[in-house]
Amino acid sequence: MNKDGKSALIIFGLLMIVIGGAITASMGFDAYWHILSQSYTYQLNGIGEVGIIVAILGVIMLIVGIVAEVKPDTPYTYGPPPPVYYSYQQPQPIQTTCPVCGQIFQAGFLSCPRCGTKLKTYCISCGQMVDTRATICPYCNSAMEK
Ligand SMILES: [Zn+2]
Numbered sequence: 306m307n308k309d310g311k312s313a314l315i316i317f318g319l320l321m322i323v324i325g326g327a328i329t330a331s332m333g334f335d336a337y338w339h340i341l342s343q344s345y346t347y348q349l350n351g352i353g354e355v356g357i358i359v360a361i362l363g364v365i366m367l368i369v370g371i372v373a374e375v376k377p378d379t380p381y382t383y384g385p386p387p388p389v390y391y392s393y394q395q396p397q398p399i400q401t402t403c404p405v406c407g408q409i410f411q412a413g414f415l416s417c418p419r420c421g422t423k424l425k426t427y428c429i430s431c432g433q434m435v436d437t438r439a440t441i442c443p444y445c446n447s448a449m450e451k
Pocket residue numbers: 403404405406407408417418419420421422
């Protein structure tokens with residue numbers, strides 16, 4: 306449960322106690338007295354009973370809200386990367402790592418085979434494939450367009 310869920314439970318629990326209490330109180334305190342004096346058997350009619358049930362549900366929500374463990378919202382992750390991807394060409398010793406998901410794969414791929422992030426782009430001056438993070442084309446030394 307996250308923090309918002311916890312506070313929502315506490316707030317709704319308190320609200321239901323107040324609303325349930327108000328409904329029952331509007332029927333007069335006889336309602337509570339009946340429950341206490343008649344050995345917890347329901348002696349109420351209609352709306353007073355509903356008020357008590359609402360209040361009891363409110364208490365349960367409040368307790369659940371207070372007891373509930375707050376877990377921090379975990380950001381979406383890809384989990385541990387699976388084994389290295391290679392093309393079906395001769396295995397090459399040079400590897401590269403996806404800057405987005407951390408996947409390791411053969412250098413030279415145009416996009417990450419795991420998350421699809423584009424890794425290479427054409428240099429508009431010389432037409433070579435260049436890493437998208439490059440600011441200057443390593444082949445012709447011209448500035449890369451961003
Ligand atoms: Zn990736």
